[in-house]
Amino acid sequence: MLYLIGLGLGDEKDISLRGLEAVKRCENVYLEAYTSILLVEKSKLEALYGREVIVADREMVEQGVESILEQAKTMEVAFLVVGDPFGATTHSDLQMRAKQLGVTVKVIHNASIMNAIGACGLQLYRFGETISIPFFTDTWRPDSFYDKIKKNRDMGLHTLCLLDIRVKEPCFEALARGKKVYEPPRYMSVNTAVEQLLDIEDRRKEGVYGRETTAVGVARIGTDSQCIISGTLEELLTVDYGPPLHSLVVPGELHVMEQELLATFACNESTPRIQKDLIIDEEDEEP
Amino acid sequence: MLYLIGLGLGDEKDISLRGLEAVKRCENVYLEAYTSILLVEKSKLEALYGREVIVADREMVEQGVESILEQAKTMEVAFLVVGDPFGATTHSDLQMRAKQLGVTVKVIHNASIMNAIGACGLQLYRFGETISIPFFTDTWRPDSFYDKIKKNRDMGLHTLCLLDIRVKEPCFEALARGKKVYEPPRYMSVNTAVEQLLDIEDRRKEGVYGRETTAVGVARIGTDSQCIISGTLEELLTVDYGPPLHSLVVPGELHVMEQELLATFACNESTPRIQKDLIIDEEDEEP
Incomplete structure (x- = not known):
């Protein structure tokens, strides 16, 4: 069994x-x-x-x-x-x-995050296809999920973005020297996810979303330290969500109750912020 | 608190x-x-x-x-x-x-059903908008969810159909006589849901699905007596899923692994069937 x-x-x-x-x-x-x-x-x-x-x-x-x-x-x-x-x-x-x-x-x-994301105030039945956002590298910046956000938003649906987790990835440099060494674990932050999304919009320019689009960054949903912050993508870039795991929601059309609930999580003066120069490094943060 | x-x-x-x-x-x-x-x-x-x-x-x-x-x-x-x-x-x-x-x-x-439905072999991230199917009455046969299934299927996405629950509904005949009496609880069966879906397709004729479309009927997901049956809508009409709660999934495009998993739940000779004349009455079944 x-x-x-x-x-x-x-x-x-x-x-x-x-x-x-x-x-x-x-x-x-x-x-x-x-x-x-x-x-x-x-x-x-x-x-x-x-x-x-x-x-x-x-x-x-x-x-x-x-x-x-x-x-x-x-x-x-x-x-x-x-x-x-x-x-x-x-x-x-x-x-x-x-x-x-x-x-x-x-x-x-x-x-799981697939149903607990309802905690952010958006109705679960109004979510479309869920996407996964992988870490960009210097040579690999995929954007197929951009089309999925577009389709969801065209239908007025919300998009749950699951963010990359890299655990026990072999270190290729070490492998080349014949050693089996693993990279430190990496967990994508909401900040990195938003940066990458904006990078894609800057390239594709199809107006699927922009710096003024409302979204919701969440961390450690379902735990005592859970963090839910709604704001424009620009605002979400500046927030310190704390330790992993993070997820992001790009909403579609908002019903009145959803608007009211999102407002209770709105980014404001008391929201913890990250130092700007940390934004670049947080991909390497440890659990 | x-x-x-x-x-x-x-x-x-x-x-x-x-x-x-x-x-x-x-x-x-x-x-x-x-x-x-x-x-x-x-x-x-x-x-x-x-x-x-x-x-x-x-x-x-x-x-x-x-x-x-x-x-x-x-x-x-x-x-x-x-x-x-x-x-x-x-x-x-x-x-x-x-x-x-x-x-x-x-x-x-x-x-909740929103994530446990993954038990049927379809990947959660490939579900589109969730729909609710209400009981038809003689005078009220809504079909707005037909358009949602269409949009989901156009995008290759699966549709989770939540089926109507009527608990403690006031009995209008009794109310008219000045008494507060409640109707017995009603839980929509997969069979009724499929009948209603086929009724809508017969009216709308947009070919969103048909009697040969593969779907999955589920009951009591997450319990010891859970029932998961995949088959054509025609086949699903004949299955006895047992007591409530029931749900239905109308899949979109099936990936190879999803096909293989669905096949393990396929309707066959050992699947319990309902007597044809019961199909008409099962809306009234008790919990």
């Missing part, structure tokens, strides 16, 4: 009673740690579960998943996922491979 | 540890019971919480919410919501009224 268990958005206390019962029954417990990050130490999970928690990084899941599935044929195995198990394509894939091997899969759902 | 606490999708064990801690701290505990239904007895919640649970029906929330907010000015009050607190517009409204009265609101998220 393979349990896919959502941990929710914050710390060890966001697991459901059902999830906790299951994980306590399992002989082996894996924690998926590359499509999202847990905002709590692994040791706290272990103390709560009374079980060792094995961190499953990208390599392990991509190369070693067969051994996890093999175990699940005869044992109860838990695969813990931050948020909900179906927030990332990987876990649908894992479920399918389990089914193919005749392993029973039981999913225990939880909150 | 007002806690808006998501209960998740199944029974009393789907609350998070964080949510349970909060509800145990609260002096008054309300359960919202008209935008969704709990699949478990209220007494089980009360046994788990060690608290009386007051059922807040539509009338109470629409007319009596001020008294709940008044309590929350000086006490810890819990407002429990099936799924996630932001699944329904009502709760955003409640949050805003609380803010206006200076009541601190703390939200404890949970799974």
Whole structure:
């Protein structure tokens, strides 16, 4: 039996009673740690579960998943996922491979950014396609998501922008010297996302949005330190949202109640701001 | 302090540890019971919480919410919501009224149909606008959601269809006789939803979908008895999905992995079917 268990958005206390019962029954417990990050130490999970928690990084899941599935044929195995198990394509894939091997899969759902984003005051049913914004590099500045924002906005729909997470990425310079070294983890900030979006608009000039467009920057949704700030893209550039994870919403048409709710999160004098010269560096911020 | 606490999708064990801690701290505990239904007895919640649970029906929330907010000015009050607190517009409204009265609101998220629908094998980020399908009456057969399905499908996006729930609706015949009597609760089945969708296509004839279009009928997602069946709309008409709550997905373009996952849920000889003459009556089925 393979349990896919959502941990929710914050710390060890966001697991459901059902999830906790299951994980306590399992002989082996894996924690998926590359499509999202847990905002709590692994040791706290272990103390709560009374079980060792094995961190499953990208390599392990991509190369070693067969051994996890093999175990699940005869044992109860838990695969813990931050948020909900179906927030990332990987876990649908894992479920399918389990089914193919005749392993029973039981999913225990939880909150994920895909529904908790409702906390920002925009109605969930009025969101269109969700996009992912990857870190630009010197030579790679993709903009296909610009078209998706355009289509959503043409339909009056909101766009949830999931921001890039780079965990345990191999360092190519070190690889070239024959060493396996990993880059420090990087989590895209709302600031970087907005910069990149404005960069694309400057290139494409199709007027999908601009510096005066209202948007919502959010961080650590569902936790005690959650941060929700609405303002123009220009304003959102200057805000200090604090530690990861960050997400951004580019709204479509706003209904009256949505306007009123967004206004309660409006950027103002008491909003924490970042120093301008930090904006350039925050891509390297650590968790 | 007002806690808006998501209960998740199944029974009393789907609350998070964080949510349970909060509800145990609260002096008054309300359960919202008209935008969704709990699949478990209220007494089980009360046994788990060690608290009386007051059922807040539509009338109470629409007319009596001020008294709940008044309590929350000086006490810890819990407002429990099936799924996630932001699944329904009502709760955003409640949050805003609380803010206006200076009541601190703390939200404890949970799974809702909006993210748990990922269990059907379709990727969440590829869903477009969510629609709601209301019960047709003899004189009222709205079809504005047909245009939304069209737009989503034109963009290759999936459409989650939330199906009508009628709880504690006043009986107009009785009202006319001066009595306040309520209609029995009604929960739209996938079968009725598909019938209504096909009825609209027959009228509108814009070829947005047809009897051969692949779709997915789901029931009781996130519970032990969850049912996920993929098939043509024609096939889905014949399936017995069991008790509420039901939802329907009309997919857009299917990626390879989505096709493979949907295939694992395909309607076949072992799928439970309903008797044809029951199809007409299932609108009246009881919870």
